Amino acid sequence: MVKIICQDEQKQAQEIFNEIQPKFDEIIVVSDQTDIDRFMAEIKFLKDKKKLLEEKRKSITGPLDEAKKNTQALFNPMRMAIDEAVNIRESGILIYRRRKEEEARAAEEKLRASQPKPKDELEEMDQQADIAKVNAGKAQVKGVTKYYSMEIVDAEKVPRIYLIPDEKGLNGIARVQKEKFKVPGCRLIIKEIIK
Numbered sequence: 124m125v126k127i128i129c130q131d132e133q134k135q136a137q138e139i140f141n142e143i144q145p146k147f148d149e150i151i152v153v154s155d156q157t158d159i160d161r162f163m164a165e166i167k168f169l170k171d172k173k174k175l176l177e178e179k180r181k182s183i184t185g186p187l188d189e190a191k192k193n194t195q196a197l198f199n200p201m202r203m204a205i206d207e208a209v210n211i212r213e214s215g216i217l218i219y220r221r222r223k224e225e226e227a228r229a230a231e232e233k234l235r236a237s238q239p240k241p242k243d244e245l246e247e248m249d250q251q252a253d254i255a256k257v258n259a260g261k262a263q264v265k266g267v268t269k270y271y272s273m274e275i276v277d278a279e280k281v282p283r284i285y286l287i288p289d290e291k292g293l294n295g296i297a298r299v300q301k302e303k304f305k306v307p308g309c310r311l312i313i314k315e316i317i318k
Contacts, residue, residue, distance in 0.1 A: 129183045136179040143172050166317065 146169065153159060275281060288308075297304045297311060304311045 132179045132182050136176055139172055139175050139179070143169060163317075 146165065151162065153162065293306060293309060296306070297309075302311070302313075
């Protein structure tokens, strides 16, 4: 574990924090415009102190971030080259496996087509055994796992239960329309924030 010692920055940050800490316990009562003006000034003061603290933090983390960026730049080409070598080999294995599966399917279909309809259950079991022998020839590759995903080809046919509302888009409409916002199934939320 690397320990970074930045005593000056840490001391200065603590002094800034100690200066504003008494403000955290003050009871706030707004009863007239004078109180509003005073609190607006205090808000600016607190935000300025927060900005100073952020500058102290960045003076410590900035060199670390730069070192991490340089380290990534050093290792990324090597990692990418290894990933590419792995991908090429995995692709070769998967192509071979698919080809063997296709060959086994074709042999199975050929065998099914060449066999007469079974007369009884025993004959059907014999045919199934022959097909099982063909299937045993399929490529078995250790470490290969099939992952399943999907791709939407016709959004109109996707059942409603799988549709997710576009909240980002709806929020954009609400920001533009403001109080006039009316979309079925949605409720307008208004937050007031002091800047």
